[in-house]
Amino acid sequence: MKRADLVIVGAAILSEGRLLSAQRAEPPHMAGGWELPGGKVDPGESDENALIRECHEELNIKVSLQARIGGDWPLSNTTVLRVWTAKIIEGEPEPLEHLALRWLTPAELYDVDWLPGDRPVIEALATHGLT
Numbered sequence: 536m537k538r539a540d541l542v543i544v545g546a547a548i549l550s551e552g553r554l555l556s557a558q559r560a561e562p563p564h565m566a567g568g569w570e571l572p573g574g575k576v577d578p579g580e581s582d583e584n585a586l587i588r589e590c591h592e593e594l595n596i597k598v599s600l601q602a603r604i605g606g607d608w609p610l611s612n613t614t615v616l617r618v619w620t621a622k623i624i625e626g627e628p629e630p631l632e633h634l635a636l637r638w639l640t641p642a643e644l645y646d647v648d649w650l651p652g653d654r655p656v657i658e659a660l661a662t663h664g665l666t
C-alpha cells in the first residue's frame with residue numbers, strides 16, 4: 536500500500552459536551568462545508584505541533600491535545616486525516632479563516648454539512664462521546 540503523501544491534522548475541540556465545527560471559506564468547491572479545525576503538517580513538524588499551531592492560526596486559541604481518534608482517515612488516494620480530541624486552555628475561538636464556527640451538542644452533530652471525508656470521523660466521535 537502506498538504511504539500517504541500528505542497528512543492533514545484535525546482537532547475535535549470539546550467543551551461542555553459540545554464539539555466545535557468550522558465552516559470552510561475556500562477553495563470554492565469546499566466552501567460552505569464543515570470541518571474540524573486543522574490543516575497540513577509542515578515538513579519536519581510533528582503532527583501534534585502542527586495541530587496546535589493550526590488551532591492558534593485559525594482560531595486564536597491555545598489547545599491541549601487529548602486522545603487520538605482512530606488511525607489514518609482517508610481523504611483521497613494521497614491524503615489522510617489524523618484526528619485528536621482537544622481542550623481549550625487559553626482564549627475563545629474566533630473564525631479568523633473560516634466563514635463560521637458552531638458548537639454542536641450530541642443531538643446536533645449531523646446538523647451541519649460535514650465534508651465527506653469527515654463523516655466517518657464524526658461517527659467515531661459520537662461513539663467516543665463529546666467529553
Ligand SMILES: Nc1nc2c([nH]c(=O)n2[C@H]2C[C@H](O)[C@@H](COP(=O)(O)OP(=O)(O)OP(=O)(O)O)O2)c(=O)[nH]1
Nearest residue numbers: 543544545570571572573574575610616650652653
Ligand atoms: N483542516 C481540515 N481539512 C480537512 C478536513 N476534512 C477534509 O477533507 N479536509 C481537507 C480540506 C483541504 O483540502 C485539506 C486541508 O487543507 P488546508 O487548506 O486546511 O490546510 P492548511 O491550513 O495547511 O492550508 P494552506 O496553508 O495550504 O492554506 O484537507 C478537516 O476536517 N479539517
